Amino acid sequence: MGDASKRLQATSATISGMARHDALLFDFDGTIADSRVPYTRSLNHALAEVGLPTHAPEDLYQYLGPPMQQTLTEFLQVPAELVDRVTALYRELYAQIGPTETRAYDGIPELLRTLHGRLPLAVATSKILPLAEMLLEQMGLRELFDVVAAPAPDVVNESKSTTIASALAALDQPAAAVMIGDRFYDVVGASAHGLPTVGVLWGSGSEQELREAGARWLAKTPDEIPGLLGL
Numbered sequence: 001m002g003d004a005s006k007r008l009q010a011t012s013a014t015i016s017g018m019a020r021h022d023a024l025l026f027d028f029d030g031t032i033a034d035s036r037v038p039y040t041r042s043l044n045h046a047l048a049e050v051g052l053p054t055h056a057p058e059d060l061y062q063y064l065g066p067p068m069q070q071t072l073t074e075f076l077q078v079p080a081e082l083v084d085r086v087t088a089l090y091r092e093l094y095a096q097i098g099p100t101e102t103r104a105y106d107g108i109p110e111l112l113r114t115l116h117g118r119l120p121l122a123v124a125t126s127k128i129l130p131l132a133e134m135l136l137e138q139m140g141l142r143e144l145f146d147v148v149a150a151p152a153p154d155v156v157n158e159s160k161s162t163t164i165a166s167a168l169a170a171l172d173q174p175a176a177a178v179m180i181g182d183r184f185y186d187v188v189g190a191s192a193h194g195l196p197t198v199g200v201l202w203g204s205g206s207e208q209e210l211r212e213a214g215a216r217w218l219a220k221t222p223d224e225i226p227g228l229l230g231l
Contacts (some may be wrong), residue, residue, distance in 0.1 A: 004134060023119055023178075025179045028150075029125065039096045047086060066160075072086055072087065107223055109141060111223065126160060128153045132148055160185045161192040183209070197210075202223075
């Protein structure tokens with residue numbers, strides 16, 4: 001389908017007052033999966049290994065969302081010369097414990113199975129691609145997604161907007177896609193492409209954060225999403 005036809009579809013949907021959503025993009029951490037335990041364990045392990053202070057797990061939850069290098073440099077003030085080493089140590093342990101310590105949120109597998117086959121589904125995550133693929137396989141969810149978009153291991157600080165762009169390209173540029181995520185990074189990244197966002201309230205982001213970022217809808221539980229989107 002050409003770009004002009006897609007724009008016409010999107011315009012028609014807006015005029016009709018009911019969006020004809022043609023793809024859904026899901027964030028991973030805090031949206032599909034509760035990864036707080038492996039995230040905080042791996043991050044504190046990496047920091048300790050290079051002699052840096054560790055943090056209470058609950059103090060690290062707020063950093064679930066952006067690329068790891070951004071978290072290390074901007075939020076935890078890790079010296080530049082240690083960032084690559086900390087990142088490598090973090091990924092090494094995460095690959096070991098992530099499969100057993102990451103779980104899908106209640107209701108997410110059921111939601112995805114309900115939506116699968118009705119419209120294209122994609123993951124757009126700041127996790128590196130091999131890790132995202134492995135965790136989705138481990139949870140039995142990979143087969144439900146048409147696309148998994150995530151940075152390659154050697155990419156540094158890929159923005160959520162860039163990751164979403166990759167997902168949209170792999171889906172052949174849907175006309176009326178929707179992002180689903182728990183942090184303002186998801187909302188802002190989607191907005192850069194003109195996509196509305198469902199902000200989910202079971203992850204790390206607060207209702208205030210999502211509202212202020214401009215999320216169009218808020219969902220308290222996964223089973224609310226189809227109704228919010230008219231699916």
